[in-house]
Amino acid sequence: QQYENILVELRGRVGLVTLNRPKALNALNQATMNEIVAAVSDMDADPAVGAVVITGSEKAFAAGADIKEMASKGYMEMYAADWFRAWENLTRLRIPVIAAVSGFALGGGCELAMMCDFIISGDNAKFGQPEINLGVIPGMGGSQRLTRAVGKAKAMDMILTGRFMDAEEAERAGLVSRVVPPDSVVEEALKAAEVIASKSKPVAMVAKEAVNAAFETGLSQGVLFERRIFHSLFATEDQKEGMAAFTEKRQPEFKHL
Ligand code: HXC
Numbered sequence: 083q084q085y086e087n088i089l090v091e092l093r094g095r096v097g098l099v100t101l102n103r104p105k106a107l108n109a110l111n112q113a114t115m116n117e118i119v120a121a122v123s124d125m126d127a128d129p130a131v132g133a134v135v136i137t138g139s140e141k142a143f144a145a146g147a148d149i150k151e152m153a154s155k156g157y158m159e160m161y162a163a164d165w166f167r168a169w170e171n172l173t174r175l176r177i178p179v180i181a182a183v184s185g186f187a188l189g190g191g192c193e194l195a196m197m198c199d200f201i202i203s204g205d206n207a208k209f210g211q212p213e214i215n216l217g218v219i220p221g222m223g224g225s226q227r228l229t230r231a232v233g234k235a236k237a238m239d240m241i242l243t244g245r246f247m248d249a250e251e252a253e254r255a256g257l258v259s260r261v262v263p264p265d266s267v268v269e270e271a272l273k274a275a276e277v278i279a280s281k282s283k284p285v286a287m288v289a290k291e292a293v294n295a296a297f298e299t300g301l302s303q304g305v306l307f308e309r310r311i312f313h314s315l316f317a318t319e320d321q322k323e324g325m326a327a328f329t330e331k332r333q334p335e336f337k338h339l
Contacts, residue, residue, distance in 0.1 A: 132279025144191030182271035204264030
């Protein structure tokens with residue numbers, strides 16, 4: 083498939099999606115976001131792909147939703163088109179998705195990164211929800227996901243003042259899982275994705291589902307959900323293989339079954 087705003091490659095069992103609108107600092111217009119969702123959905127459905135990395139450039143992961151595309155819209159246009167609704171499809175995918183962030187991850191860019199399963203950050207990264215400077219608020223889950231990631235104090239601070247958070251603060255606050263030099267962000271994310279893709283894909287998918295359940299359920303329901311999934315995995319060939327490999331002191335060869 084041909085894309086205009088992103089580059090898509092397959093490295094072994096890892097899919098790499100690179101935002102490619104350098105002149106607009108990878109601002110996310112509808113076309114770009116639709117392409118990202120389409121590309122990652124294809125990978126989700128492809129048994130040959132075990133994990134995905136989404137990245138931008140060293141200067142910008144994405145500087146936000148495309149302000150120029152939105153600026154002149156009216157309420158009914160936004161409402162009738164349910165602007166940004168399609169982006170949610172990204173959060174319904176089952177394949178693990180890593181955001182490899184260098185430079186600016188602002189507004190919709192920060193929200194895109196937070197829709198991924200975890201974020202690996204360059205030490206030059208700047209995260210922010212500066213929508214308040216434009217007379218709006220986050221519109222793709224920023225007020226919810228940032229608050230869950232970093233807590234009320236920092237989320238309020240960032241969303242009300244529009245200030246940026248650097249990579250060090252983002253790691254301290256729990257927004258990102260690792261910080262590395264900007265020129266090795268993609269490599270580090272690809273390595274992590276390769277590790278994930280070497281596991282059983284269906285098991286990685288339910289692991290992701292179980293962690294995500296922590297944000298939607300109470301503790302006892304969440305623990306029960308986990309245990310039911312845990313039990314169900316004993317119906318898989320990959321559980322038999324994983325445990326046999328341990329006993330036989332060899333590497334497992336998962337069949338994704
Ligand atoms: C459209 C954008 C853009 C954006 C940058 N550009 N961000 N175009 N939408 N979000 C364009 C600029 O207009 C400019 O194009 C080119 O990219 C380079 O940007 P500069 O501003 O010249 O670069 P620099 O001086 O280095 O400043 C970088 C920056 C600044 C600090 C990131 O661009 C900036 O503040 N951008 C907007 C950040 C923001 O407010 N994001 C939130 C968007 S609202 P030209 O043609 O002039 O050279 C949002 C709503 C979320 O995301 C709702 C749900 C998604």
